[in-house]
Amino acid sequence: MTFTLRQATIHDLDVVTPLFDAYRQFYAQAHDLDRARVFLRERFAHHESVILLALDGDGAALGFTQLYPVFSSVRCARSYLLNDLFVVPTARKHGIGARLLTAAADFARANGAASMSLSTATDNVAAQHLYESLGWKRETGFLEYHLPL
Numbered sequence: 001m002t003f004t005l006r007q008a009t010i011h012d013l014d015v016v017t018p019l020f021d022a023y024r025q026f027y028a029q030a031h032d033l034d035r036a037r038v039f040l041r042e043r044f045a046h047h048e049s050v051i052l053l054a055l056d057g058d059g060a061a062l063g064f065t066q067l068y069p070v071f072s073s074v075r076c077a078r079s080y081l082l083n084d085l086f087v088v089p090t091a092r093k094h095g096i097g098a099r100l101l102t103a104a105a106d107f108a109r110a111n112g113a114a115s116m117s118l119s120t121a122t123d124n125v126a127a128q129h130l131y132e133s134l135g136w137k138r139e140t141g142f143l144e145y146h147l148p149l
Helices: 010-026 033-045 096-110 125-133
Strands: 003-007 050-056 061-072 077-087 115-117
Touching (some): 003 096, 050 096, 061 096, 077 096
Antiparallel strands (some): 050 061
16 A cells, blocks of 8 residues: 655644544544544644644545654653554555654654653554554553543
C-alpha cells in the first residue's frame, strides 16, 4: 500500500475529524463528530498538539497520531505525549502505524525532546507488540495515577 505522511494543519480538519472520532469510538466513546471537530479545532488554534497524518495516493486519510508537548522538570527538557494513534481498519497491517510512530519520534528529536511517552489499554496486545518492536520500553520504575475531575 502506497501512502505519504505529513503534518496536519487546521486546513485538514475535515480529513482528521472522522479519524479522531473513530479513534475515540475504539476506546468506547460515543460517535460525536461535532465534539471531535471542536476539540481538534481548539488544539490547532492554540498550537497545543501536533498531528501527523497518513494519506493514500488519492488523499484519503489512512491514519494519524497526535502528540502533546509536556515538560520534564527533573530533566529540564521537553517531552512529547503520544496520546493518539489510529489506523483505519482496512489499512492495518501495511506498516502505517509503524511509520507514524517513527515519524513522531523523528519530529520529537528534531524539536529537542528528551523522550516520548504513551499509554495503551492493557488488552491492546497488538499495539504493545508494535511499540516494543520499535524500541519503546514498558515503564517499570513508576506508578501512574489519575484523578477524575
